[in-house]
Amino acid sequence: MKKIIVxxxxxxxxxxxTAQTTLSNGIATTPVNTHLELRTNTTQRMKVLHTxxxxxxxxxxxxxxxxxxxxxxxxDNGGGTSMNPMDEPFMGNSQPKSGTNYGKTSxxxxxxxxxxxxxxxxxxxxxxxxxxxxxxxxxxxLLISIPSLTLNMHQASQRMFINTTVxxxxxxxxxxxxxxxxxxxxxxxxxxxxxxxxxxxxATDNAIQVMGTTGTDRNFAVKANGEVYARKxxxxxxxxxxxxxxxxxxxxxxxxLRKYITENKHLPNIPSASEYQKTNVDLGExxxxxxxxxxxxxxxxxxxxxxxxxxxxxx
Numbered sequence: 001m002k003k004i005i006v007x008x009x010x011x012x013x014x015x016x017x018t019a020q021t022t023l024s025n026g027i028a029t030t031p032v033n034t035h036l037e038l039r040t041n042t043t044q045r046m047k048v049l050h051t052x053x054x055x056x057x058x059x060x061x062x063x064x065x066x067x068x069x070x071x072x073x074x075x076d077n078g079g080g081t082s083m084n085p086m087d088e089p090f091m092g093n094s095q096p097k098s099g100t101n102y103g104k105t106s107x108x109x110x111x112x113x114x115x116x117x118x119x120x121x122x123x124x125x126x127x128x129x130x131x132x133x134x135x136x137x138x139x140x141x142l143l144i145s146i147p148s149l150t151l152n153m154h155q156a157s158q159r160m161f162i163n164t165t166v167x168x169x170x171x172x173x174x175x176x177x178x179x180x181x182x183x184x185x186x187x188x189x190x191x192x193x194x195x196x197x198x199x200x201x202x203a204t205d206n207a208i209q210v211m212g213t214t215g216t217d218r219n220f221a222v223k224a225n226g227e228v229y230a231r232k233x234x235x236x237x238x239x240x241x242x243x244x245x246x247x248x249x250x251x252x253x254x255x256x257l258r259k260y261i262t263e264n265k266h267l268p269n270i271p272s273a274s275e276y277q278k279t280n281v282d283l284g285e286x287x288x289x290x291x292x293x294x295x296x297x298x299x300x301x302x303x304x305x306x307x308x309x310x311x312x313x314x315x
Contacts, residue, residue: 074105
């Protein structure tokens with residue numbers, strides 16, 4: 001079986017192989033079981049394997065349908081208005097312009113009649129050393145898409161949009177996401193790592209804010225200095241202290257309570273100020289303890305009422 005590749009008749013080619021390759025009517029044909037090679041100055045530049053049709057540039061045994069293998073350093077000279085070789089990766093013996101050396105690089109440039117065809121035009125796919133770049137050099141957007149998901153890196157707004165309408169509204173941010181599923185999930189796999197860290201410009205700036213459905217009401221906010229604003233606070237508590245009103249509850253006598261306060265300078269079952277300084281205050285637990293003390297106080301008031309009534313009867 002012969003391998004056939006269609007080539008423009010206006011291109012000058014040098015075809016080499018172990019057997020004769022023919023070029024007729026723009027079609028290059030290799031003999032059976034013979035690869036197709038394109039060479040310049042006796043150096044192989046492109047090879048098409050007869051076994052599977054894999055094609056490669058600067059590689060003798062391509063492993064993919066199309067493989068571009070970088071063998072020279074790419075020095076970015078920061079600009080150029082044409083495809084002049086001196087504006088591209090340095091490949092020859094002349095001294096290149098000064099610029100950033102990306103190391104061994106392979107690049108694919110994509111242009112059209114709108115973008116023009118200069119050095120800074122179109123889009124670039126670039127593999128430099130172990131780094132991969134996707135660049136849109138035009139004043140346009142970069143979109144990555146599958147049928148149900150689109151990431152739009154929007155050039156004019158300098159923002160990224162995932163499945164949402166592009167907007168320059170001040171209510172939006174650098175990254176904007178719209179979804180009919182959960183919006184963002186973060187899970188850490190190390191006990192010493194945080195799930196989300198936010199650093200604000202100043203201590204009074206909002207590090208986190210939650211807006212209402214209309215986008216006009218700020219219902220929750222956390223400032224960088226630790227201040228929290230919320231319309232409602234709900235905590236989950238266990239062991240609500242209604243046990244204080246059980247008949248077997250051991251309510252401390254007023255005399256013992258006075259002695260405890262004198263010796264410890266805080267209420268029973270309430271951590272001291274020094275303890276709170278070490279552990280901070282659990283608002284939910286603090287509310288539970290305050291309720292316990294309120295219910296104990298109610299019992300003390302009822303005891304005092306009984307004593308007052310008893311004294312009134314004696315008089």
